[in-house]
Amino acid sequence: MIADPQLNPAAVELGSFFPQPPEVVWRALTEPDLLERWLLRPTGFAASVGTRFRFTASEASNDEIVCEVLAARPGEQLTYSWLHPQAEQPARWIVDWTIRAQGRGTRLLLTQTGFDIEDRRQKMIRNATERSWKRLVLPRLGAVIHH
Numbered sequence: 001m002i003a004d005p006q007l008n009p010a011a012v013e014l015g016s017f018f019p020q021p022p023e024v025v026w027r028a029l030t031e032p033d034l035l036e037r038w039l040l041r042p043t044g045f046a047a048s049v050g051t052r053f054r055f056t057a058s059e060a061s062n063d064e065i066v067c068e069v070l071a072a073r074p075g076e077q078l079t080y081s082w083l084h085p086q087a088e089q090p091a092r093w094i095v096d097w098t099i100r101a102q103g104r105g106t107r108l109l110l111t112q113t114g115f116d117i118e119d120r121r122q123k124m125i126r127n128a129t130e131r132s133w134k135r136l137v138l139p140r141l142g143a144v145i146h147h
Helices: 020-029 030-036 118-145
Strands: 011-020 041-043 052-054 064-073 075-085 092-102 105-113
Touching: 011 030, 011 118, 020 030, 020 075, 020 092, 020 105, 020 118, 030 118, 052 118
Parallel strands: none
Antiparallel strands: 011 105, 041 052, 052 064, 064 075, 075 092, 092 105
């Protein structure tokens, strides 16, 4: 397999195709009830630049991810910062969702950046994050979109 020179080895970059139109994919990325079904429970979320919100992984209030919407173009792109302050070594990541119409469906590209792969621990976190998106989160997103 030849490495794509465009890909950033320090980023998680995953593409998915869904047979639904872009507006259906956008709703799954931005409607709080749908977000909770495939990712985490959002509090204070709105797909509007500058919106600060939190994702909570459980009922424990100390298990939360602090975010801010950095870009929001309906049906095209949603980008937010992602900070888990309670982590052993907090890092600030950027999660970007790019939506493109493709035929009768939608191509969705997830890009997560902010990993320092020169640091062995960060490289391990990057690899574990990629596996989690691939094996758990994106399949759950697909189930919500197909529903």
